[in-house]
Amino acid sequence: MSQENVEIVREYLRALGELSPEDISQNVERFWEADGDLYPVRKFPEARSCHGVEEIARFLTEYRDAWDQYEMEVKELMPVSDDRVLVRLSLRAEGRESGVRLGGDLYQCVWLRLGHFLRWEDHLTLKGALRALGLRGESLEAAGLTE
Numbered sequence: 001m002s003q004e005n006v007e008i009v010r011e012y013l014r015a016l017g018e019l020s021p022e023d024i025s026q027n028v029e030r031f032w033e034a035d036g037d038l039y040p041v042r043k044f045p046e047a048r049s050c051h052g053v054e055e056i057a058r059f060l061t062e063y064r065d066a067w068d069q070y071e072m073e074v075k076e077l078m079p080v081s082d083d084r085v086l087v088r089l090s091l092r093a094e095g096r097e098s099g100v101r102l103g104g105d106l107y108q109c110v111w112l113r114l115g116h117f118l119r120w121e122d123h124l125t126l127k128g129a130l131r132a133l134g135l136r137g138e139s140l141e142a143a144g145l146t147e
Helices: 002-018 021-031 052-065 126-132
Strands: 032-039 067-081 084-095 101-113 116-123
Touching: 002 021, 002 067, 002 084, 002 101, 021 032, 021 052, 032 052, 052 067, 067 101, 084 126, 101 126, 116 126
Parallel strands: 032 116
Antiparallel strands: 067 084, 084 101, 101 116
16 A cells, blocks of 8 residues: 555646646645645745644645745655655745745655545654654655665
8 A cells, every 4th residue: 555655646646736726726625535634844935733624625726826926846756654655855946925935855745545645744844754654864865764
């Protein structure tokens, strides 16, 4: 199941990167559990935790709409266990009204249940992501994961 979950996360991220803000809601309904939880990076503009597909879709739509340019490139996707996936992606964005630029790596911890997202946490550091996934160490190797 772990490789299947990696592919589900890959498909979701690919679609999310290509969708217009208007189409995000359908993507959320397709991939998320009805009672799923999203925890974006607290330092991101307008970031807030979200519960349920309606809140998640609304947040992601507002978040994407705030950026004039938005690009993300998946660098790594790795199974952590049968129900958890770790993602490292590179993010580049420019604010629509503010002109603020955002760029760098983002680590995402994904918990799945029966092929749908139950919990999704964003972290700015690998160490924070590993800790959220219940792993010890400051590197993939130290946590028992290989690149």
